[in-house]
Amino acid sequence: MKTSPLHRVFSLLRFLADNNTKGARIPEICAHLGIHRVSAHRLLRTLVASGHVEQAPDLSYRLGFEAWALGLNYTQLFVPPVIAEALKRVSETSEESVFLMRRAGTEGVCIAAHDGSYPLRAFVMRIGTRRPLGVGGTSTALLAQMPEDEANRIIEANAKEYAAYGLKERDIQLLVSEGRAQGYVFTKGYLAQELRTVAVAIPRLSATAAQMSLGIVALESRLREPRRGELLRALQTAAATLQDVIY
Structure with missing residues (x-):
């Protein structure tokens, strides 16, 4: 069954939440989502631009401020x-x-x-x-x-x-x-x-x-x-x- 883009977003956010202390790198994200690097970069760029994901100096990715603020409301x-x-x-x-x-x-x-x-x-x-x-x-x-x-x-x-x-x-x-x-x-x-x-x-x-x-x-x-x-x-x-x- 084909995975929808929205499902990929939620899966990625959960994966990052589970690995938020050390962060997750592109190869790990690709393996988890089962997608190519180009698709992973495109998805991450969108989430970084919205503030839901942040990229650390070591090039790993973590949840961003907007994800934290969203959860805080609940x-x-x-x-x-x-x-x-x-x-x-x-x-x-x-x-x-x-x-x-x-x-x-x-x-x-x-x-x-x-x-x-x-x-x-x-x-x-x-x-x-x-x-x-x-x-x-x-x-x-x-x-x-x-x-x-x-x-x-x-x-x-x-x-x-x-x-x-x-x-x-x-x-x-x-x-x-x-x-x-x-x-x-x-x-x-x-x-x-x-x-x-x-x-x-x-x-x-x-x-x-x-x-x-x-x-x-x-x-x-x-x-x-x-x-x-x-x-x-x-x-x-x-x-x-x-x-x-x-x-």
């Missing part, structure tokens, strides 16, 4: 102050880093976070990080909230993505089944072995409400019982208070 819509305050309370009480993830198709996107006072040496997530649903406890909590058949379809669709993390479909299915039965998810770190995640889905008051989850990421030594249970209850309390503002 910050209050998707992350109202009450959500930010709830994350802050959990983080300050627990001293751990807290993350809010929202479902986007077969992925989860981190849309808010609050760093804990206890330092984490390993990279965890940042706002804007995308993960296949099932990779990491916070995204797995979203799968555990879904009907079994829907979750299984997503797990099957993400099979190739899991391989990059050393995971198999069966691994995810077991975690989801366990999470569905106990009402929360507890996982080991896939990107940093010393980390663990405890996460819960935010209850949905309607079928049209956005699917979101809250997770705490901490060192394994700091998520042992009985402390894990204490942090789980803090997450569950926050999730219960947020269900009224999720739509």
